[in-house]
Amino acid sequence: MKMKFIQSTAACTALAMLASCANIQNDQTRTRTEGALAGGALGALAGGIIGNQSGRAWEGALIGAAAGGLAGLAVGDSVARKKARYASQEAWLDACISQAERVNSKAVAYNRSLSQRIRELEGRYSRAKASGNTGEMRQIKQAVVVMQTESRKEVQRVDVEIKDQTSVVSETGSSSLRSRVSELRSTRSSISSNQERLADLGNQIDV
Numbered sequence: 001m002k003m004k005f006i007q008s009t010a011a012c013t014a015l016a017m018l019a020s021c022a023n024i025q026n027d028q029t030r031t032r033t034e035g036a037l038a039g040g041a042l043g044a045l046a047g048g049i050i051g052n053q054s055g056r057a058w059e060g061a062l063i064g065a066a067a068g069g070l071a072g073l074a075v076g077d078s079v080a081r082k083k084a085r086y087a088s089q090e091a092w093l094d095a096c097i098s099q100a101e102r103v104n105s106k107a108v109a110y111n112r113s114l115s116q117r118i119r120e121l122e123g124r125y126s127r128a129k130a131s132g133n134t135g136e137m138r139q140i141k142q143a144v145v146v147m148q149t150e151s152r153k154e155v156q157r158v159d160v161e162i163k164d165q166t167s168v169v170s171e172t173g174s175s176s177l178r179s180r181v182s183e184l185r186s187t188r189s190s191i192s193s194n195q196e197r198l199a200d201l202g203n204q205i206d207v
Helices: 002-023 027-052 057-131 134-172 175-204
Strands: none
Touching: 057 134, 057 175, 134 175
8 A cells, every 4th residue: 555655646746746847938947857857756666666675665765766866857957958959059050041141142242243343344345445445455454353353252252151051051951051052152153154254355355
């Protein structure tokens, strides 16, 4: 009878206490508490059974509850830490996505400006060639060299971002970040096309 009472008491106490855990707002705290309570309840049952064999059911139940509680707390703490790492990884992943979006947005804006400036240089070159204005063509040639240098720097910046974010995708398997990397590659390709236009324009100017 004493053993049955201990078992019933432990079970009911565990259920009541575990139910109260739902009121704990902090996820990590709740996980640790649930582990400790579950371990304590199971420890009490096991200790009571062992102690009953030597006529010390209550003592065994108390010792078992303490040991089980500690073991349960350790398990709960491990799970909580994993949850904390996951939450941190999610925040880190969100930051990576935001960073990729920022770099791509700037690269897209730069490439749009680059396209416009190339069109202007092409127009200037056509007019200078038609009029035989070698001084103007020389200035256009210098502008082409400057724009080539800055476009290489922009491509390098995009390449670094692609490399870094590709590494994150490999680690996390994030489809959202993979999509951002694809956008970066597309923008990089567009900049490369404009670099070819610049090279072609520079090659046409022989002054």
